[in-house]
């Protein structure tokens with residue numbers, strides 16, 4: 088490619104040239120040539136630590152080389168098309184279609200249109216069915232692969248779970264069966280035998296007339312079903328201690344180490360918490376050793392201790408002490424994910440000495456009731472005490488995350504959010520004399536697969552807009568800045584999160600209509616997405632507003648117990664009808680009423696509930712109601728799921744009917760007769 092003609096005409100040319108410090112040497116003679124693709128711009132992709140890990144891992148393997156490519160911004164895509172040049176890798180300038188494997192990372196559903204841009208600009212046919220052994224193999228990993236169905240028609244294979252081990256197993260296979268010399272069908276069948284790999288072309292999906300999934304079957308026996316997510320032991324796992332140092336500014340310009348994987352909490356909206364179980368951590372000594380090495384090889388003066396909840400690390404104060412001891416220059420340490428409960432104020436004291444500027448906490452909901460419903464069990468007193476401790480140690484800026492549109496939310500909860508922020512502001516102003524700042528970010532809730540809220544409908548667009556407007560009206564003023572996520576973006580994300588294979592047609596059409604960088608406010612075009620849905624006959628409400636039935640099969644989800652159908656992406660730990668909720672800190676699901684064998688469990692629950700024997704026929708009628716009650720109520724109730732099913736009171740007349748039944752903890756009455764259950768508060 089003529090770099091001058093290209094770079095002269097695009098914004099931020101540094102996005103398209105490599106040459107960073109610590110770049111690995113190009114290996115033209117490598118047997119397996121990978122190109123790692125990130126479907127967003129360079130500044131965002133280079134802030135993702137996974138890229139550094141896989142880049143280091145594949146380049147250190149003598150069999151393979153790994154280069155990088157990022158989504159070209161709109162002007163760069165147009166410039167490439169005008170010049171008639173393909174998109175090339177950063178390192179060697181090789182056109183994408185010359186590689187053996189393009190490895191995508193899918194961290195966010197709103198990047199799907201950029202995947203098509205990369206493929207099209209790189210000269211690679213978009214659909215899997217149009218590719219053969221002359222084309223690169225397309226593999227994707229990342230959290231979106233837990234439901235890969237909306238993009239299943241574009242990719243050859245998906246890695247479900249942790250990638251550190253499986254990527255080397257793929258390398259081994261491709262060294263033995265070269266991509267361009269092996270029939271694609273044969274190669275895909277071999278790939279599907281590697282644990283943790285889902286090959287969509289080897290699974291057939293049948294639909295009911297109403298559009299819900301009837302079943303998903305492998306095309307022939309012998310393929311794993313369901314695919315089990317891969318999990319690696321974090322202690323001692325590979326880590327690239329000489330990551331790339333970028334020459335241009337990126338979003339997170341610092342050294343970063345993952346200290347913990349998984350989360351001990353079971354917040355019911357949090358997909359990351361569920362899919363990353365079980366919890367695994369690096370030892371304090373390992374973290375300190377790698378961090379010191381990394382700070383030396385990069386020259387960075389800021390270190391980030393990454394995880395879903397860094398405060399959960401057993402030895403966090405010791406790690407911070409160890410990192411700060413005997414350091415010959417001033418360094419900053421950032422803890423991007425902190426929970427208010429269990430936050431050790433000794434850590435705040437130590438970090439305050441480093442003049443850190445801000446802390447981020449996520450109460451998520453404004454009232455104690457709603458926080459209990461989402462399993463973020465934080466009392467107001469606890470929140471205020473932690474924040475007071477943080478302010479007293481000299482912190483001036485606090486960032487808070489909330490969600491709107493959570494199941495069971497009412498306007499009272501929005502009022503509660505404004506009240507809570509008001510109290511935080513008063514505390515902040517009282518304790519911090521110099522430039523206090525409270526940044527509040529409010530995001531619409533998106534029900535995600537593999538969470539207990541996956542069965543719930545998402546708020547529709549007018550409701551989310553109304554709630555956003557209401558919050559802006561009632562939010563306190565002063566040193567408070569409120570930023571609200573676009574509701575349209577969340578609605579679209581909701582479609583992609585629980586979408587099936589039919590959605591791929593809408594993604595293609597939206598891309599053809601010009602949709603690019605959909606998670607960027609300035610480029611997002613909701614009207615074009617609506618046009619794409621209309622032209623392809625996809626009803627967005629079917630995917631995001633519909634409450635799912637008890638027996639519904641999810642794309643990328645295990646099917647209900649007893650069914651012969653199941654799908655990819657199960658790691659055996661997801662909440663389902665037989666495993667509705669998990670106890671914190673364990674990968675195993677808590678037993679519930681539906682998983683108890685009839686002959687023993689029902690009797691024992693029965694005795695605990697009624698204290699006297701009942702004929703089986705009456706008992707089974709009540710059990711049906713219990714099942715519905717459990718599905719609706721258990722995710723919302725603050726009692727532990729293990730105890731919850733025993734706490735419905737069912738009036739005698741409701742024994743063989745549709746209710747009503749009452750959850751004695753929540754004082755809520757439910758009607759379950761129609762299948763689409765509704766609830767109302769007393």
Ligand code: SF4
Pocket residue numbers: 350351352353354357359360361395396426
């Ligand atoms: S604390 Fe809750 S929201 Fe945070 S990562 Fe853990 S499960 Fe998710």
